[in-house]
Amino acid sequence: MITLNINGQEMPVEASPETPLLWVLRDTLQLTGTKYGCGMSLCGACTVHMDGKAVRSCVTPVSAAADAKIQTIEGVGEGAAGKAVQQAWEQLDVVQCGYCQSGQIMSAVALLEDNRVPSDADIDEAMGGNVCRCATYVRIRAAIHEAAKSLA
């Protein structure tokens, strides 16, 4: 039995220690906002926060998450940056198919928690691990600037 702290709640789970956090979130806890895209930390669809840092849950063993505060897309709107990013995403209609967007938003929030005035280059670097096949990148960039503005 491993106890996870997810979005501020203690959640005990039965899982072997090497199971990726992604599948515990999705299949065991049915927190399905976090998505599977590649399983190799290549696309960022599975991005969550561990102690405020963006990590790829598809390659994070659940045992490594046991002592951390985990935040997922389901809880990220509780914070000021998360709320600002989600509002900007809606305001600019960033999404198309939407499947990668949980991960995009989690990466964007982690960026803004660190850097309240990111440049385009900062955005490119922080978001470079998140693939969007619909290529909504123009709006992702604009929405991050918009969220930064609303947080200022």
Added chain:
Amino acid sequence: MTRSIENESRRRFLQGATGLTLALYFPWAMARNPESGGTQAARFEPNAFLRIGEDNSVTVVSKHLEMGQGTYTGLATIVAEELDAAWSQVRVESAPADNSRYNNLQWGPMQGTGGSSAIANSWEQLRHAGASARAMLVAAAAQRWQVPAQEIAVAGGVLTHAASGRQASFGELASAAAEQAVPEQVELKQPADFKLIGQPLRRKDSAAKTNGSAVYTQDIHLPGMLTAVVAHPPRLGGVVASVDAKPAMAIDGVTDVVQIPSGVAVLARDTWTAKRGRDALDIKWDESAAIRLNSEQAFERFRQLAASPGAVARQDGDAETALAGAEQLLEAEYDFPYLAHAAMEPMNCVIRLAEGRCEAWYGAQIQTRDQAQLAALFGLEPEQVSIHTLYAGGSFGRRASTSSDYIVETAHIVKAIDGRAPVKLVWLREDDMQAGSYRPMFHHRLRAGLDGQSMLVAWQHRLVGQSIAAGTGSDAGGGVDPSSVEGAANLPYAIPNMLVDLHTPTDIGVPVLWWRAVGSTHTAFSTECFIDELAQATGRDPVAWRLAMLQEHPRHAGVLKLAAEQAGWDTPLAPGRDGERRGRGVAVHEAFNSYVAQVAEVTVQSDGSYRVDRVVCAVDCGIAINPDVIRAQVEGSVGFALSAAMSEAITFTDGKVDQSNFHNYTPLRIADMPRVEVHILPSAAAPTGIGEPPVPPLAPALVNALAAATGKRIRRLPIGDQLAG
């Protein structure tokens, strides 16, 4: 029993009989491609596209899949416009699979989404749906208030009678409206009266896709459900010779190992356990019928085929004679690799078999075909197969599989366990990448003849590539698959002698499929690059020369002019820094009756690396239902097409796909995304699609820009590092 789908959905509508259910009946004409002059047989079909609840909600039922292209938003806008609803009261839900009500009117008796047809085929249908509902609400209000119907105004979901000061919401009138007769004829609005159409209304799916609550196939959990991961043969065409299931069955949580036609499936309580079980299998494959394809050898064979005439797709005048008599002869060959769709959500499907019925949950793109395949497999009538169409995490054509491959695979697994549990099939990224169904590889050879005044007098275009439509029942016969030559056979330029012909190899063994913009993904490239080469060879301006040859094609010319103007084509490009070379390139193309021109600006470094700085796009897709959704589709199409042009390729070595995941099939990332400017040509023409048409012009515009910057002509995609050295 065979009517149960319809009964069930009617019951659901009636349960909403807290409100008005409108089953609308009206005539519709078979949609026609204005250029092909198809049939126009009028028929009656029942349709049910909206319901209004007493809670004042307007629910629009979408017969089309929302895979990112904004269909839910666009279709709902059309209904809401004629209904005079408030945008805030409108929500959208997916239609059930039912080809008696939800056909794609461009496809005959077939429910499905594709060919950028959702808006085009629904336009008149949904306007009538909205206007009929509005008329019934007005009739109900007139009756209740005892006033003439023509004195009642409707706006923002509220009916008003000014003289008596009465007003009522849609919700208040819903039950009374349900008692009214469905009008036989309704008057549709004039475009000048549109209130919602043409406005940048917010997408209906933004909130759910921003807070993680949108439900995709991957997110379905049914009681008792098992998750399946499949071991597929390492080479297409391979089959299982023997399998040792013991190591997989030894894993806690693995419940079944079953052999199915496409491989071996491991079922388990969750995805990770199923994957571990799959990886533990010891399988011997019989590869006697497997393919042994090598991409380079295949290209070599395609080139040999291109030396002889193929099946004729277009013949104007006498191209051979004109070429022989030409003053100047130019020739170029272009190569295109297989491409994967690589949607962010790998293919997946959930199926439950219970009480003589099959229920399926997934991002269904061609419901009618899938329904027929599932029915045949389970020995059911199509009506006994329910499909719950969910949001699709991208498709780009993949979910319009001609064989319903991953859906049929799920059904085989359910069958193999005698339907004792619902099954979710999960393809891992590697399965998705290596399963075939690619954009076909193609080889093109073009020859052009110029006369003494450098006028283009002859054009010969030969294509070699597999047919997508062959065997699907949708090929036109005569050896020419229209989807292989679209964009080539209808080249718009005024050239007196033209021959377009096609070789279709049938023994390759790689499944091929529609890929966003289909034939135009290669034909726009070869034609627009070759035109550019000819312009350069004759010292002509690429825009002015195209315009001179487009006098009979005002919509092509319209977008080309607009893009050139907005890009500042006639003013020199700002120079780069030391060592940088800059260039600008243009392309124009029509696909699915929408017209798009793009001007790309590039900067090339001394080491041959390059970036696309800016892409200026002009589009003519008829009436712009939602200009912001159109802009988003153009932006995304530019990125999607740029991704393929820069670095995507599926290649084969001894029958094995060389790529497996995003490290060796490398999609565009944010740092390579250019600035995109979108200009929409005002139009009063009926709306056409925008999901695919902005894809084709990007690669030729880019490669023409690279040629302008460096003098080097790229004739093989992807571009890769061809500019280095």
